[in-house]
Amino acid sequence: MTALRELSExxxxxxxxxxxxxxxxxxxxxxxxxxxxxxxxxLLVIRRxxxxxxxxxxxxHMDEVGLxxxxxxxxxxxxFKKVGGIDDRVLPSTAVRVGCKQVPxxxxxxxxxxxxxxxxxxxxxxxxxxxxxxxxxxxxxERSVSPGDYVHFATEFEEMGDGRLKGKAFDDRAGCAQLIExxxxxxxxxxxxxxxxxxxxxxxxxxxxxxxxxxxxALVLEGTTCAxxxxxxxxxxxxxxxxxPALGLMDRTSFAHPGxxxxxxxxxxxxxxxxxxxxxxxxxxxxxxxxLSRGGVPAATVSTPCRYIxxxxxxxKKSDFENGLRLLSAFLQDIERGFRP
Amino acid sequence: xxxxxxxxxxxxxxxxxxxxxxxxxxxxxLGDLVEKRFAPFIDxxxxxxxxxxxxxxxxxxxxxxxxxxxxHMDEIGLxxxEVDKRGFLRFAPIGGVDPRNLLAGEVxxxxxxNLPGVIGVKPPHLISPDxxxxxxxxxxxxxxxxxxxxxxxxxxxxxxxxxxxxxxxALAGDRLAGKAMDDRAGVAALYAAAQKLASLRLEAxxxxxxxxxxxxxxxxxxxxxxxxxxxxxIAVDVTMASAPGxxxxxxAEIGKGPALTQGANIHPRMHRRLREISERERIPxxxxxxxxxxxxxxxxxxVTQSGVPTAVVSIPLRYMHTTVEMLSESDITNSGVLMAYFxxxxxxxxxxxxxxxST
Numbered sequence: 001m002t003a004l005r006e007l008s009e010x011x012x013x014x015x016x017x018x019x020x021x022x023x024x025x026x027x028x029x030x031x032x033x034x035x036x037x038x039x040x041x042x043l044l045v046i047r048r049x050x051x052x053x054x055x056x057x058x059x060x061h062m063d064e065v066g067l068x069x070x071x072x073x074x075x076x077x078x079x080f081k082k083v084g085g086i087d088d089r090v091l092p093s094t095a096v097r098v099g100c101k102q103v104p105x106x107x108x109x110x111x112x113x114x115x116x117x118x119x120x121x122x123x124x125x126x127x128x129x130x131x132x133x134x135x136x137x138x139x140x141x142e143r144s145v146s147p148g149d150y151v152h153f154a155t156e157f158e159e160m161g162d163g164r165l166k167g168k169a170f171d172d173r174a175g176c177a178q179l180i181e182x183x184x185x186x187x188x189x190x191x192x193x194x195x196x197x198x199x200x201x202x203x204x205x206x207x208x209x210x211x212x213x214x215x216x217x218a219l220v221l222e223g224t225t226c227a228x229x230x231x232x233x234x235x236x237x238x239x240x241x242x243x244x245p246a247l248g249l250m251d252r253t254s255f256a257h258p259g260x261x262x263x264x265x266x267x268x269x270x271x272x273x274x275x276x277x278x279x280x281x282x283x284x285x286x287x288x289x290x291x292l293s294r295g296g297v298p299a300a301t302v303s304t305p306c307r308y309i310x311x312x313x314x315x316x317k318k319s320d321f322e323n324g325l326r327l328l329s330a331f332l333q334d335i336e337r338g339f340r341p
Numbered sequence: 342x343x344x345x346x347x348x349x350x351x352x353x354x355x356x357x358x359x360x361x362x363x364x365x366x367x368x369x370x371l372g373d374l375v376e377k378r379f380a381p382f383i384d385x386x387x388x389x390x391x392x393x394x395x396x397x398x399x400x401x402x403x404x405x406x407x408x409x410x411x412x413h414m415d416e417i418g419l420x421x422x423e424v425d426k427r428g429f430l431r432f433a434p435i436g437g438v439d440p441r442n443l444l445a446g447e448v449x450x451x452x453x454x455n456l457p458g459v460i461g462v463k464p465p466h467l468i469s470p471d472x473x474x475x476x477x478x479x480x481x482x483x484x485x486x487x488x489x490x491x492x493x494x495x496x497x498x499x500x501x502x503x504x505x506x507x508x509x510x511a512l513a514g515d516r517l518a519g520k521a522m523d524d525r526a527g528v529a530a531l532y533a534a535a536q537k538l539a540s541l542r543l544e545a546x547x548x549x550x551x552x553x554x555x556x557x558x559x560x561x562x563x564x565x566x567x568x569x570x571x572x573x574x575i576a577v578d579v580t581m582a583s584a585p586g587x588x589x590x591x592x593a594e595i596g597k598g599p600a601l602t603q604g605a606n607i608h609p610r611m612h613r614r615l616r617e618i619s620e621r622e623r624i625p626x627x628x629x630x631x632x633x634x635x636x637x638x639x640x641x642x643x644v645t646q647s648g649v650p651t652a653v654v655s656i657p658l659r660y661m662h663t664t665v666e667m668l669s670e671s672d673i674t675n676s677g678v679l680m681a682y683f684x685x686x687x688x689x690x691x692x693x694x695x696x697x698x699s700t
């Protein structure tokens with residue numbers, strides 16, 4: 001899990017994935033036949049494998065949700081815009097880091113002592129919030145930050161409970177870590193790994209990566225919604241922690257390809273690997289643009305359930321991550337043995 | 342004063358006590374830490390039945406006046422009210438907690454062993470547009486400690502206190518942010534005062550008191566003041582500082598020195614002495630007006646037994662009762678130095694003035 005620790009803590013808000021890319025590129029150097037970075041910043045790691053087997057694209061996105069500085073007030077406080085889908089309600093009382101120098105800052109809120117009755121029933125909107133870096137005025141703030149700077153949550157990776165992990169950006173550094181493991185393993189299938197950019201702002205990286213790779217088949221590895229928590233009815237939970245990797249059925253951008261889905265289910269059942277279906281159709285992922293690339297690509301998604309994604313702190317279970325990897329290996333072996341969707 | 346005892350810098354002391362857990366009513370281990378760090382600068386220490394840490398530095402006077410300097414060491418937090426069927430913990434607040442600051446926050450459940458936990462939140466993908474505009478009530482929130490029901494029940498009891506988690510972090514200039522600055526900043530100011538007093542001539546007996554249960558009703562100050570029965574007392578606590586979105590009536594600013602409070606809770610002679618000493622020693626200071634309840638331990642202190650002349654030294658603080666309470670380190674040091682000089686200035690003559698009708 002050391003790879004995931006490093007990947008979780010490094011900043012990589014959508015549009016600013018360079019630091020994540022460098023970590024992965026260095027780790028992949030000796031495991032690849034070819035490494036490319038395209039115009040958008042996607043990192044393509046290629047293992048050519050056997051020419052008789054179908055070319056498999058496996059994608060995981062490097063970017064995470066975050067904020068961007070939009071304006072510096074006279075007081076030296078920073079106004080910001082959200083990058084990707086963030087619930088305003090998770091932002092007050094948060095520690096953040098600003099810009100490439102990772103300047104520490106805080107999103108505070110009005111003290112309870114100053115509030116009017118009923119104020120706590122009102123949601124504070126993000127355009128009323130600001131980041132305080134402790135600067136005494138605009139001039140001092142401008143010495144270390146500027147509008148356009150990306151902002152990420154300052155969250156430490158940590159193990160907790162029974163085999164669970166806590167950290168930021170498991171969506172989708174969990175997928176990145178799985179893809180790294182897959183590239184290190186012994187496979188014959190031509191493996192075209194795409195560590196994509198800008199997923200959180202509209203699945204932008206995967207679209208061009210898929211065009212470039214021209215795959216026969218595609219898998220997307222995700223850290224997905226999991227709401228097996230109080231106040232959420234069973235049918236609204238999407239996935240549950242500890243029940244294995246989640247197979248997507250449909251979301252706002254694609255249906256899982258029926259043949260690919262059947263193949264994944266068969267691989268799981270024949271190898272007694274626990275799995276579940278993602279029981280929500282909300283959101284979209286890189287499988288959308290990949291499946292529509294060129295004349296169309298059979299694609300499916302294998303996800304690690306992560307509680308509290310798109311907030312400063314998410315929680316996942318190691319066993320789901322590991323069972324996801326087992327499922328991927330089994331599926332790839334089936335392709336080597338002749339499985340076609 | 343023993344040379345063998347370890348001393349730490351003011352900043353290290355502040356970081357150490359802010360990161361430690363000490364929710365109101367559960368300040369014991371924090372009290373041990375405070376007592377250990379103050380040891381090089383005091384003559385004796387004791388704990389009272391409430392858990393107040395009462396530390397004395399003896400003066401040289403034959404019949405020394407008694408001065409009490411108090412800061413509360415407790416912090417706001419939560420308490421476990423239920424362990425549910427899937428191991429999630431329900432909770433209630435201890436002290437003034439705005440539920441809107443809690444979502445996706447990190448906590449530490451203080452049971453048999455301390456467990457890290459997270460206050461959960463639904464992902465935005467699964468939230469309806471209507472839901473987004475509603476603030477979530479505390480009773481609908483839960484703590485996730487990553488355990489199933491059986492393991493959670495084995496490790497967590499209803500009634501276990503829960504502390505917020507946040508490492509103190511440095512910002513621009515000498516500014517710092519973190520949890521529990523309210524009022525560990527005050528405890529750090531006492532530490533700075535104790536350090537400074539080591540080099541000053543002192544007539545009075547000075548009691549440094551780290552009080553408990555301030556956040557739930559200024560309770561520790563009630564028993565500790567009764568016990569010490571000082572001739573004069575100062576509470577050092579944080580005060581609201583100006584920040585964007587805060588009413589302009591709040592005009593204390595971080596980094597501009599301790600705010601010297603004026604109002605019914607402050608004896609005019611005490612205030613005047615503090616102001617004179619600030620000017621004499623060129624300690625930056627500001628004025629704060631609080632006609633009624635000062636919201637500090639001085640409110641309890643003032644009406645102990647037959648009454649105590651009190652003052653309030655305030656450290657300006659932004660984002661009070663969040664996990665990113667922000668202040669300027671110089672305000673802590675200046676508050677400490679001011680209290681040290683004040684203590685060194687106290688003699689019998691000063692005390693007699695309190696009962697002079699011409700004050």
